[in-house]
Amino acid sequence: MKQKNVLVLFFFLMITVAQSQHVSDYDLWLKYNLIDNSELSDSYSKITNSISISSKSEVLKNVKKELTLALPKMLNNKSKFQNGFTDETTLLIDTFKNLPTDLKPKIQKSIDSVNGEGFIIKFLTFKNKPLIIITAKKEVGLLYGTFRLLEFMQLHKPLTGIDVVDSPKIQLRMLNHWDNLDRSVERGYAGFSLWNWQKLPEHIDERYIDYARANASIGINATVLTNVNANALVLTPMYLEKIEALANVFRGYGIKVYLTARFSAPIEIGNLETADPLDSEVQKWWANKASEIYKRIPDFGGFLVKANSEGQPGPQNYGRNHVDGANMMATALEPFGGNIIWRAFVYSEHDDTDRAKQAYNEFLPYDGKFKDNVVVQVKNGPIDFQPREPFHPMFGALKKTPLAIEFQITQEYLGFSSHLVFLPKLFEEILDTDTYQKGEGSTVARVIDGSLYGNKITALAGVSNIGTDINWTGHPFAQANWYGFGRLAWDPYISSDQIAEEWLRLTYNTDIAFVEPVKKMMLSSHEAVVNYMNPLGLHHIFDTGHHYGPGPWVDNLGRPDWNPVYYHKADTEGIGFDRTTSGSNATEQYAPHVQDMYNDVTAIPEEYLLWFHHLSWNYKLKNGEILWNAIALKYQEGVDQVKTMIKTWDASKSYVSEQEYNDVKMLLQIQLKEAQWWRDACLLYFQTFSKLPLPDKVEKPAHNLEYYKSLRFPFAPGIKPQWD
Numbered sequence: 086m087k088q089k090n091v092l093v094l095f096f097f098l099m100i101t102v103a104q105s106q107h108v109s110d111y112d113l114w115l116k117y118n119l120i121d122n123s124e125l126s127d128s129y130s131k132i133t134n135s136i137s138i139s140s141k142s143e144v145l146k147n148v149k150k151e152l153t154l155a156l157p158k159m160l161n162n163k164s165k166f167q168n169g170f171t172d173e174t175t176l177l178i179d180t181f182k183n184l185p186t187d188l189k190p191k192i193q194k195s196i197d198s199v200n201g202e203g204f205i206i207k208f209l210t211f212k213n214k215p216l217i218i219i220t221a222k223k224e225v226g227l228l229y230g231t232f233r234l235l236e237f238m239q240l241h242k243p244l245t246g247i248d249v250v251d252s253p254k255i256q257l258r259m260l261n262h263w264d265n266l267d268r269s270v271e272r273g274y275a276g277f278s279l280w281n282w283q284k285l286p287e288h289i290d291e292r293y294i295d296y297a298r299a300n301a302s303i304g305i306n307a308t309v310l311t312n313v314n315a316n317a318l319v320l321t322p323m324y325l326e327k328i329e330a331l332a333n334v335f336r337g338y339g340i341k342v343y344l345t346a347r348f349s350a351p352i353e354i355g356n357l358e359t360a361d362p363l364d365s366e367v368q369k370w371w372a373n374k375a376s377e378i379y380k381r382i383p384d385f386g387g388f389l390v391k392a393n394s395e396g397q398p399g400p401q402n403y404g405r406n407h408v409d410g411a412n413m414m415a416t417a418l419e420p421f422g423g424n425i426i427w428r429a430f431v432y433s434e435h436d437d438t439d440r441a442k443q444a445y446n447e448f449l450p451y452d453g454k455f456k457d458n459v460v461v462q463v464k465n466g467p468i469d470f471q472p473r474e475p476f477h478p479m480f481g482a483l484k485k486t487p488l489a490i491e492f493q494i495t496q497e498y499l500g501f502s503s504h505l506v507f508l509p510k511l512f513e514e515i516l517d518t519d520t521y522q523k524g525e526g527s528t529v530a531r532v533i534d535g536s537l538y539g540n541k542i543t544a545l546a547g548v549s550n551i552g553t554d555i556n557w558t559g560h561p562f563a564q565a566n567w568y569g570f571g572r573l574a575w576d577p578y579i580s581s582d583q584i585a586e587e588w589l590r591l592t593y594n595t596d597i598a599f600v601e602p603v604k605k606m607m608l609s610s611h612e613a614v615v616n617y618m619n620p621l622g623l624h625h626i627f628d629t630g631h632h633y634g635p636g637p638w639v640d641n642l643g644r645p646d647w648n649p650v651y652y653h654k655a656d657t658e659g660i661g662f663d664r665t666t667s668g669s670n671a672t673e674q675y676a677p678h679v680q681d682m683y684n685d686v687t688a689i690p691e692e693y694l695l696w697f698h699h700l701s702w703n704y705k706l707k708n709g710e711i712l713w714n715a716i717a718l719k720y721q722e723g724v725d726q727v728k729t730m731i732k733t734w735d736a737s738k739s740y741v742s743e744q745e746y747n748d749v750k751m752l753l754q755i756q757l758k759e760a761q762w763w764r765d766a767c768l769l770y771f772q773t774f775s776k777l778p779l780p781d782k783v784e785k786p787a788h789n790l791e792y793y794k795s796l797r798f799p800f801a802p803g804i805k806p807q808w809d
Contacts, residue, residue: 107744110556113299114568114591117158122241129238130160132217137167137174139183143337144224148178148231151298155235177218178227184220192220195250202306202339203252204230208245217244225306225339232302239591254534257424257460257489257544258574259307259343260300261389262551266316266324272495272803274502275552275559280310286330293331296551297338303571307341309546313391313428315347317354320374329381341386343426348390348410349398350374361403362413371417379421387423388414389462394431407447408454415456424542426489427455429463429479432646439662439669440646441467445478453485460544462489465515467671468652470498470548471624472615475683475693476515478674480532481522489544490515490533494566496550497632499614501802502559503755505730506614507607509569509581516577521676530577545574560752561745564592565607581608599740606733609726615692617723617760620716622661622696625652626767631801634759635766638794653695655774659702659712661695672697702775713775720764721783727757766793 109116120126133156138149149166156164170177170185181189181196188211195205204226208217219230233251237244263271264278279292300308310328311319318324332342351357351370361367378385392399392410400410411427418425432443448461455461461483466474470493480488492512499506516530523537531537533545547570550558558564568591569584585607589600618635619626626649628636640650654662664671665684672683682688683697691706702713710718731753738746765786768779770793779785 106555106748107742108555109742109745110561110564110748111295113557113564114588115155115299115302116592117155117235117239119161120159120238120241125241125243126160128243128245130162132175132215132244133160133164134175135165135167135171135173136176136178137170138178139169140179140224142224144228144339145178147298147301147337148228151231151235155238159235159238172212172214175216177216177220178231179218179220180224180227181220181222184218188218192218196220196222198250198252199226200252202226202229202304203250204233205251206230206234206247206249208247215245217247228301228339229304236302236587236591240587241590241595253304253306253575254577255543255545255574257307257386257542257546258305258571259309259426259489259544259546260305260494260549260551260570261309261313261491261546262549263312263314263495264310265312266318269805270552270803271312271314272493272497272548273550273552274495274802275550275557275563276554277552279551279553280327280331282324282327285327289330289334292553293334297335297340299557299567300340300571301338303568304575305571306339307343307386308335309343309345309389309426311345313345313389314395314397315345315391317347317350319344320346320350320378321354322377325378325381332382332385336384341384342382343386343389343424344378346388346390346414347398348392348400349402359403360398362400362405362409363403368413368416371414375417375421375423379423385421385423387418387425387458389426389428390414391428391430394428406451408451411459412454412456415459419456419458423458425456425459426462426544426546427459428491429461430469430491434644437645439664439671440651441664442669442671442674445482445674448479448486449482451486452483455486457541460487460489460542462491462544462546464491464493465512468625472499472611472619473511473514473622473692474624475696476518476520476529478671480529481520481527481537481676482674484522484538487535487540487542487544488532489546490529492545492547492570494547494550494570495803496563496566497803498618498627500618500756500759501633502550502563503752503759504614505560505562505607505610505749505753505756506566507562507569507581507585507610508566509573509584510608510611512570512573513581516573519679521678527676534577545577547574561592561748562607564588593745594740596740599737602733603737606730610730613723613726613730613760615723616719616726617763620719620723621691621712622694622698623653623716624696625649628798631798631804633798633801634796635763635770635793637767637770653771654699655771657774657776659700659704660716660771660774661699662697663699664697668699702777713771713777714780716771717768717780717783720768721780724757724760724764724784727753727760731757761787762793766790769793 138145191209201223202225204221206219221227268278270278349360351360351367355370391397393401411425415425429444429448431447432440463477463479467477518529520527535543550563565588568588572579572584585604626637628634629639637649640648642648645651672680686698700712704712706715734749769786769790
């Protein structure tokens with residue numbers, strides 16, 4: 086090929102990339118757009134005219150750096166920075182202990198009410214002059230308070246009279262990266278892993294800093310760098326020096342590094358013959374490894390462990406139990422203040438019990454037996470990050486063990502990064518659900534934040550959706566899921582409505598004519614996906630392995646619970662998984678009030694109907710429709726909702742840039758095509774059992790069932806598939 090043709094091709098490729106992702110997306114919700122309201126701009130300029138930041142710690146240097154970046158962009162002017170409070174100071178940022186003595190009484194009551202990461206933003210008159218102070222007990226609180234002040238400015242909120250007293254309600258607010266050491270990302274749909282192990286530790290990519298900034302801006306304070314399907318090599322010196330370099334960057338943004346620990350590491354990298362947790366040499370090996378890590382990283386958070394799950398090694402390999410394994414590792418970390426996060430995602434090929442029951446059955450006998458620095462991490466539902474699940478029965482049932490809830494921010498079962506799905510709506514649904522374990526008001530959120538049982542450690546984790554794509558998350562609206570996770574980890578009682586509005590105004594436009602309809606679109610998007618994928622309690626009917634698209638017909642895998650037919654149990658009599666007292670009795674794992682509700686087909690919320698009941702195709706729902714028609718109409722409703730989303734986005738065109746509009750428009754077209762695919766494939770398959778016609782309002786399938794069964798997807802991201 087001639088050089089000219091190569092250049093033309095390169096230019097074309099660059100244009101294509103620019104159309105799908107553009108550089109401004111890189112800034113996430115920290116764009117700091119120019120404030121064109123002159124009254125607001127003047128007010129903000131006066132408030133930030135002279136800023137006092139006295140400390141030169143890494144955290145305070147980052148506070149100053151963020152203000153230096155943000156204020157000129159928003160206000161088109163420069164602020165003066167002072168090393169200490171003077172009569173000219175208009176914005177004072179300092180810990181409470183360092184405030185002027187005669188200022189402290191004005192803050193004392195508020196400072197007593199915040200925790201170590203909390204902050205105060207307060208407008209007051211001091212020495213006859215207006216002053217805004219950001220103060221906290223610890224410097225990290227000043228970082229969070231500064232980001233909150235900048236957020237208020239981006240949202241065009243008035244600052245005169247501001248009085249904010251805020252603390253995180255969850256201690257560990259953690260991202261779980263499922264990043265492999267070869268930079269592939271399991272269930273990752275936004276490019277490769279951020280961590281460039283080949284260039285670390287010498288080369289600190291700007292992305293590491295911006296990743297830390299973004300997390301700090303929403304209060305995330307912990308990151309697990311590596312996949313739960315762990316590789317022992319990450320614990321060797323050649324990787325630990327690289328992790329140390331990342332920890333040095335993240336520390337200045339209040340973020341602790343965690344690693345996934347492979348339980349068999351003493352064998353694989355330690356030259357031992359066993360990983361038995363009761364073996365003294367194994368215990369010594371983990372203690373020495375902990376000491377080695379803490380010498381490099383004094384604030385290392387600890388280990389996240391997936392053990393005896395999906396083929397991963399664990400204590401059961403040696404006839405031991407989860408307590409034996411977790412407590413052995415916790416003992417190694419205890420002298421350094423580290424934590425063990427022990428995942429409860431377990432199900433066994435040797436256990437023919439309903440998979441939804443297995444984690445509860447396995448962990449309930451261990452309640453109260455784990456060491457104080459162990460947290461058991463539980464997925465939000467009892468199966469596996471489905472578009473909709475009832476809450477996991479372990480929440481509330483384990484009363485003496487700190488539980489972390491694990492949400493999946495990456496969209497493994499939700500259309501990958503091609504579909505617009507606002508996940509804080511799903512997260513809110515689970516957090517607000519009442520377990521009734523201590524009577525009415527025993528919500529999942531109260532289990533997680535410790536207010537129900539007084540947990541010593543509180544934690545909320547999210548499986549990351551972040552990669553090397555220019556816009557970080559593949560779909561621009563998937564940024565809202567990262568943002569929303571952080572906001573809910575800080576305060577699990579914030580509404581998804583508030584989160585959606587904040588994110589839209591920070592990311593795109595503050596005009597209410599744009600915000601209101603697009604917010605409505607976001608808030609309805611999760612229900613749309615449930616409708617066109619898994620309506621009325623259907624679940625896990627995805628094509629296997631990659632989970633890309635529908636595969637309700639799959640029945641040939643080695644384990645029953647890997648096959649979609651296991652979960653929907655469609656036959657000529659009806660459809661659904663009977664988990665009531667007449668079936669697997671999974672309902673017995675919930676509190677009596679919830680048991681009664683789920684067992685009663687007339688009382689159960691219909692969104693969980695087929696999760697807990699196997700019903701006749703002619704069973705009548707509350708709206709009078711027979712079940713077959715109701716399922717078909719739900720699939721159609723999901724498709725119609727995507728069409729409405731497209732219309733909403735079309736109407737917003739004048740409020741966003743052409744690139745922003747086109748990017749989302751193209752992705753919505755993919756979503757519509759795949760919603761129609763889900764509807765057609767599932768209904769054709771289920772129709773082979775129901776033998777009933779599609780309702781008139783349901784569009785006819787574009788192809789026959791054999792066509793949909795024949796589809797193959799070697800391009801599906803997120804795993805390393807092996808194709809014939």
